[in-house]
Amino acid sequence: MDIQLLLALVLGIATIIVLVLRTRLDAFVALLIAALVTGIVAGQAPLDIVTSITTGFGNTLASIGIVIGLGVGIGKILEVSGAANSLAMAFLKLFGKGREPWALGSVGALVSIPVFCDSGYVIMNPLARSIARVKRAGYITLALALGCGMTLTHHLVPPTPGPLAVAGILGADLGALILAGLVFTVLLLPIVIVYAKWIGPKIEPSMNEGVREVVYGTAQAQSGHRGATAVADRESRTGSGAVAGAGGDAPSMDVDNTTLGTPPEGAAPHRVGAFVASLPLLVPLLLIILNTVSGAIDQNNQGVVGTGEYVPSSWAVPLAFVGNPVVALVIGVILAVYILLPRWTPRSKVQGWFAEAAGSAGLILLITGAGGALGQVLRSSGVGDALAEAIAGTSLPAFLVPFLIATLVRLAQGSGTVAMITAASVTAPLVGSLGIDPIVAAMACTAGSMVFSYFNDSYFWVVTRFAGLDGVAALKGWSGITTAVWAGSIPLLFIADAVLG
Template sequence: MVSGGIALFFLLLAVLAIIVLTAKYKMNAFVVLIGVAFLYGIAIGMPLKDVVANVRTGFGNTLGYIGIVIVCGTIMGYILEKTGAALSMTQAILKLVGRDRSALAMSIAGYVVSIPVFCDSGYVILTPLNKALAKETKTSMAVMAVALSTGLYATHTMVPPTPGPIAAAGTLKADLGLVIVLGLIAAFPAMIAGYIWAKTVAKKYWIEADIEVSYDELLKQQGKLPNTFMSFMPLVVPILLILLKSVADFPTKPFGGGGFAAFISFIGDPVTALMLGVILSLFLVPKGSLGTAYHEWMGHGIRDAAIILVITGAGGSFGRILQQSPMVEFIKTNLSGMHLGMLMPFIIAAALKTAQGSSTVAIITTSAIMAPILSTLGLNPALTVIAIGAGSMVVSHANDSYFWVVSQFSNMEVSVAYKIYTSATLVEGIVGIIVVMIMSIFI
């Protein structure tokens, strides 16, 4: 095979090809990643039979580790969306925080709702409430839009079971419980930064909330929503079980080595925990809609998962090829002393995100690039997942579908969206990586 330096040069060309093909020519990310994996393996002189074997192995190993979790997460998120559970959770947060602090309440609601629900879906679901609150409190829709969108964005990019962070955790073999805890910690200051940006920068722009009904009238129109406690259960229970398993796996064996510890390891496995989350979410479905939930909603969740699964698998194939290349040894010998630390995955993810628009593609591609060199650079896998997530926020602009969801559903001109929303995602990402770098001192 070629030398390590040449292999690294080919990697730079591969990343450039991914950016150009997905951003400029709008090619499907799965096709691009698989194609680049094959071409990179051939370019570095890997035997052809090994190229095919590594592509197959990388794809299978990645999906075998994380595939069921992604499917269960998307099914659960879609059921929470369709049953009104996301609205029920938001109302509970509003009651707790108060309508007089509506922007903060919507930031926190976004932070919670986007853990199981895609950020763009979450924004669409919560926009009527957001507009009604803006009208009632005489607040600019610019403030409310930035507050909600940045709250949703923070956990969407950094906290499982959102598909991007789950896929990255699987690729980097990071402890999922630890990723959840660290992601929640890092996402909260990022969310607060977005809220402050909304209250200081976005408030300079007045956008009228185009809604005729009041907040109370809107609630009446929504009809009967699921019980608040039950609405939170599909989200909270799997997270707690995964965290318990992480505790059970500590070297000190706090639960011992008997049957109870084995049960915790079983029930807290991400696959089991997320399957239980799906079961709990079905208790939210009205009896008359169970058939719809089983056939249509689950089917929709699986279809949502499919594209993420194939892109994640393709990222695993690319990562496997990179692991077998001379580049790994070259980096170990020549680049590990540069001390970029968590800035390396952050910068790569930010470059990919800004260039091609999709946070999920940026997360999956960056984790595939980082996987073979993680131990060489001495980076913590869980923190690396969060650093990648922070980078995947920088920045959301016109090539990102979420940019258009936020701007169009809020009656926001594109020029204004760049000034108050795109800039907010930059601030969020920077705050996120700062928190990660602080945590890396102690972990």
């Protein structure tokens, strides 16, 4: 590989890491500066660099920006309506007593598809505390299972913003990526549960006393389990205990009506059933997957292979329309607003929630676009082609390149989203020339970004603060479980490459 082009790539990635870690600039600006540095070092004309940046930014957001905005909107309505809690309780009932870690890991994975990990964990953590309070043991196991279940789909399954951005940058089919992400999630979830059940009892004695008192009650910390019931009763009176545990009294999934607007006099507390709560999630996902499956069948029937141009047959056009991610998620938003919220919720409330959701998605959109800009500079400057030729001359499987880039960036700067977008940006020019399947490349980017969540990751602090873990116990528990699923994804990537490559 040409030394100048190699230097351009190395300096570009180093620029992202140094700016995010050592300056007051965020990842959006860091990615743009990295694109400038890469283009200049590679010898690209200055005005051509600017053109590449604006072209890459626009093309990326054109394909994925609307979908990210709609996805976070659905997540916000699930949160405020109480639908997320209803889904959680349904999973507990489904798995049954004694399988609470499986239930919480599964519900965490489901809730984190449309809801950001941080807010999703805050919403669901009272459920883990209430179950532990009734069982009078096992809170750390439940907290880790819930948190890492959320990590899986947050990193692997669109319409979470990170995987959505990777799909847009790499040109991966969204429906196929959803299916692949769900398969990876199902196969990696046992690792989450086994690790949580193994490490939980070992580090539970290290839980700080403040959290222990909130979860179990003061008496447990002093002389066994006495007083846990009193704490549960006190929390139910003050409203700090969100739900009861499995095996306890039936939990209340009611939502305070005043948070949803001004209810009519005598209105019953708002409640959303689990089946209804699932519709804004399931309907869009099923439509997108149906579009992917029908398109594959139609292309096979037409004999379209390789880069041949595909025009949907008349029977496939309706499915292609409603299964387009934009249309599918518009349907999801409509379902969320009109079946999850009561009739008396005012328009101003709903619009305010969407504004909050848009605010949370704004930076993700900018980072996504900037990642596309960096990828375009890598293409137009020739760095991508040179890297492809260099990799082709080694024995390293090509799909491990994005996996390792995502791993290194995640370790350096903490954000899984930034890590997978950076890996996708660098990988995008290589997908065609090296013959990497876009789905495999996308899964490599997303799986690599799960490694060793620690002090520079905001979600690390969310989970460990709620779990009451500090120091070595926090690293053994949370950093360990995220590294376990990262390692577990490696053989799955080899299998995916053998099947799809």
